[in-house]
Amino acid sequence: xxxxxxxxxxxxxxxxxxxxxxxxxxxxxxxxxxxxxxxxxxxxxxxxxxxxxxxxxxxxxxxxxxxxxxxxxxxxxxxxxxxxxxxxxxxxxxxxxxxxxxxxxxxxxxxxx
Amino acid sequence: xxxxxxxxxxxxxxxxxxxxxxxxxxxxxxxxxxxxxxxxxxxxxxxxxxxxxxxxxxxxxxxxxxxxxxxxxxxxxxxxxxxxxxxxxxxxxxxxxxxxxxxxxxxxxxxxxxx
Numbered sequence: 001x002x003x004x005x006x007x008x009x010x011x012x013x014x015x016x017x018x019x020x021x022x023x024x025x026x027x028x029x030x031x032x033x034x035x036x037x038x039x040x041x042x043x044x045x046x047x048x049x050x051x052x053x054x055x056x057x058x059x060x061x062x063x064x065x066x067x068x069x070x071x072x073x074x075x076x077x078x079x080x081x082x083x084x085x086x087x088x089x090x091x092x093x094x095x096x097x098x099x100x101x102x103x104x105x106x107x108x109x110x111x112x113x
Numbered sequence: 114x115x116x117x118x119x120x121x122x123x124x125x126x127x128x129x130x131x132x133x134x135x136x137x138x139x140x141x142x143x144x145x146x147x148x149x150x151x152x153x154x155x156x157x158x159x160x161x162x163x164x165x166x167x168x169x170x171x172x173x174x175x176x177x178x179x180x181x182x183x184x185x186x187x188x189x190x191x192x193x194x195x196x197x198x199x200x201x202x203x204x205x206x207x208x209x210x211x212x213x214x215x216x217x218x219x220x221x222x223x224x225x226x227x228x
Contacts, residue, residue, distance in 0.1 A: 004156075031213040042203055042218035043157070056215050090156055094213045099164040101147060102216060104156040 002027075004105035006091050012111045013081050021076040021108045025093030031055075032074040033102065034066060035090040043090055049074055050096050078110075086112045115140045117204045119219035127227050132176075132191040134222045136204030139185065146187045147205045147216065148178055157203065163187060174198070199226045 005024045013019050025032050031050045035043035045058035049068035068074045072093075078085055088109050092102040120135040138144055145164045149157040161172025168180040178189045187204060201221045207214040 033213070033215060035216075040221075042205075042220050043216070045215040045217070048213065048215060050213065055213075058215065092157075092216075096213050097211060099145065099162075101159050101162050102213075103159070104149075106156045109154075 004091055004093050004103050006089075006105035006108050008108060009106065010109045010111075012113060014113055015081055015083060017081050018077065018079045019081060019110060021078075021089050021091075021110070022073065023076070023091030023093075023105060024073045025091075026103045029093035029095055029103070030072050031094050031096045032068060032072065033092045033094070034074070034076045035092065036060070037088040037090055037107070039087070046076070081112045083112050086110060115144065115206045115208060115217050117146075117206050117217060117219040119202075119204050119222050121222055122220065123223045123225065125225040125227060126194045128196055129193050132189070132194045132198065132224065134189040134202050134204075134224065136178075136187045136189065136219060137185050138187060138204075138206045140206055140208070142208050142210075145207045145214075146178075146180060147207070148172065148176070148187075148189050149203045149205060149218075151201045151203065151221075153200075160189070160202075194224075194226045196226050196228075199224055 033048040034046040037043040047057040052068045063079045088107045090107045091105045094102040116139045148160040163180045171177045204219045205216040
């Protein structure tokens with residue numbers, strides 16, 4: 001089992017650009033959540049996808065959007081990048097029902113210059 | 114709204130000493146509680162979880178935590194620290210709705226283990 005995989009591992013973008021991050025969930029998981037972890041902080045919830053729909057959303061602007069595909073994989077898109085968007089972006093997968101915990105990927109380190 | 118507070122952003126212990134990392138939660142519904150560990154430049158790994166079964170929860174690598182409702186606490190302990198335990202530790206809470214719920218994390222505690 002490959003667990004949760006994210007790509008790319010590192011990315012450097014310029015202010016104003018757009019970026020797409022990708023996540024493949026752990027086998028058997030149908031729910032994907034995205035988190036932003038700024039340097040020295042705890043992860044902050046961005047949004048969650050199940051059945052290709054956004055189910056919950058944290059306090060992030062509309063510049064942050066996502067998508068889930070029929071195979072449960074997911075993308076996080078960020079438009080009009082700001083310097084403050086520099087962070088580690090973590091993807092977590094879990095089953096939609098039950099008490100199972102979320103499994104995290106290694107993250108994508110985004111640097112905006 | 115749910116939240117967790119981790120007391121102490123940095124904790125330093127000697128190898129072989131007791132590890133105690135503190136976490137207090139706030140939740141209007143029965144919570145699920147988690148401890149995750151993060152090594153440098155890596156994602157989060159689950160250490161243990163509380164989901165309303167036994168109040169004393171045993172996890173990986175010798176860690177355990179006790180859910181105390183009266184104190185709204187879920188402190189993480191390990192009897193004897195090892196150098197490999199040096200990492201960032203996060204306490205997190207989610208709601209027990211029966212479906213996948215977002216995690217709300219604390220600000221983290223960096224554990225340093227010295228010789």
